[in-house]
Amino acid sequence: MTVLQLPLVDFGHFTHGTPEQRERAAKQLVDSFLKHGFVRLKNHGVSREFVEEIWEWDRRFFSMSEEQKMKILHPPGPDPQRGWSRKGLETTSKIRKENAANAPKDKGELLDEKEHFDCGPPGDAEFPNKFPNEDLPGFQEFIERYFRLAQDVSLNIMRACEVGFGMPENALVERCEPAASELRLLYYPPVSVERLATGTIKRAWPHSDFGIITLLFQDGLGGLECEDRSNPFTFAPVTPTSGEVEMVVNTSDTFERWTNGVVKPGIHQVNVPPALRNLQEGYIPERYSSVFFFKAHRGVSVGPIDHFVTEKHPAIYPDITALEFHRERTHILY
Numbered sequence: 001m002t003v004l005q006l007p008l009v010d011f012g013h014f015t016h017g018t019p020e021q022r023e024r025a026a027k028q029l030v031d032s033f034l035k036h037g038f039v040r041l042k043n044h045g046v047s048r049e050f051v052e053e054i055w056e057w058d059r060r061f062f063s064m065s066e067e068q069k070m071k072i073l074h075p076p077g078p079d080p081q082r083g084w085s086r087k088g089l090e091t092t093s094k095i096r097k098e099n100a101a102n103a104p105k106d107k108g109e110l111l112d113e114k115e116h117f118d119c120g121p122p123g124d125a126e127f128p129n130k131f132p133n134e135d136l137p138g139f140q141e142f143i144e145r146y147f148r149l150a151q152d153v154s155l156n157i158m159r160a161c162e163v164g165f166g167m168p169e170n171a172l173v174e175r176c177e178p179a180a181s182e183l184r185l186l187y188y189p190p191v192s193v194e195r196l197a198t199g200t201i202k203r204a205w206p207h208s209d210f211g212i213i214t215l216l217f218q219d220g221l222g223g224l225e226c227e228d229r230s231n232p233f234t235f236a237p238v239t240p241t242s243g244e245v246e247m248v249v250n251t252s253d254t255f256e257r258w259t260n261g262v263v264k265p266g267i268h269q270v271n272v273p274p275a276l277r278n279l280q281e282g283y284i285p286e287r288y289s290s291v292f293f294f295k296a297h298r299g300v301s302v303g304p305i306d307h308f309v310t311e312k313h314p315a316i317y318p319d320i321t322a323l324e325f326h327r328e329r330t331h332i333l334y
């Protein structure tokens with residue numbers, strides 16, 4: 001198994017530190033994004049109690065009956081995802097052509113063994129959210145609180161990137177509002193070792209996310225892996241080390257475009273947790289996680305920002321809107 005320890009940055013130094021601490025934390029964050037496409041943060045502003053509450057609602061949501069979840073089913077298509085996505089709907093394997101190239105031939109489609117709930121900004125009029133209000137009172141209220149908190153944390157990370165890249169204040173932040181991010185709760189059902197051994201099933205296939213950055217929390221079981229860039233196409237488990245509530249942050253496709261190819265997306269997958277890797281039979285237990293896809297405002301261009309365009313490095317991506325780009329990428333999933 002590949003071992004890679006991702007840098008752990010004390011983000012409290014950026015939000016509440018001295019000017020020197022702020023500068024240093026911003027630089028550490030940007031350096032880790034450039035090197036790994038990933039960073040781990042502590043003191044990010046999401047408390048241990050809040051993360052525990054995420055797991056409670058995650059469990060409650062996925063404990064609902066199929067019939068209840070069906071009432072808020074997400075129809076596959078290019079639009080932003082809203083409501084419940086059943087197992088087999090979203091196929092991350094299609095995002096990278098290497099997945100199919102490396103898979104066993106003629107064994108059928110490469111599927112994700114997961115379910116998820118997705119929502120956009122509270123009160124989104126363009127792509128309305130779908131909440132199970134009759135069946136799960138209190139869920140919408142919690143999710144909306146979580147969305148606002150995650151959006152605020154992400155805006156602070158953008159401020160740190162502005163400092164780290166020496167960009168004018170607000171250069172990134174102004175492109176992210178009004179919010180168009182997406183919040184996701186995930187449930188990975190128990191899966192047999194035998195089924196995984198077919199080579200056509202994974203909890204999530206190697207992929208990049210579509211937004212600017214993604215914030216991630218996972219339960220104690222683990223399983224998230226990031227690509228080890230020193231050895232492309234190999235993956236290393238992302239494991240907490242500090243005893244504090246760590247948030248994993250990865251860079252995503254929009255950031256690559258904005259920075260004209262400078263910040264590459266952090267490729268990741270969800271694998272069998274390290275402690276269970278030698279299991280020969282039986283089941284890998286269920287897993288819960290949650291991600292916040294921090295996105296650009298829908299009307300903003302996801303072409304390169306002037307700061308990253310020079311005569312020597314002309315723009316390598318066209319100017320299309322964040323919503324057009326989102327549709328283009330989401331379409332691939334189905």
Ligand SMILES: O=C(O)CCC(=O)C(=O)O
Nearest residue numbers: 186204218224270289291
């Ligand atoms: O569950 C995880 O740890 C990762 C999920 C993920 O990568 C995604 O939903 O895009």
Ligand SMILES: [Fe+2]
Nearest residue numbers: 207208209268
């Ligand atoms: Fe992802």
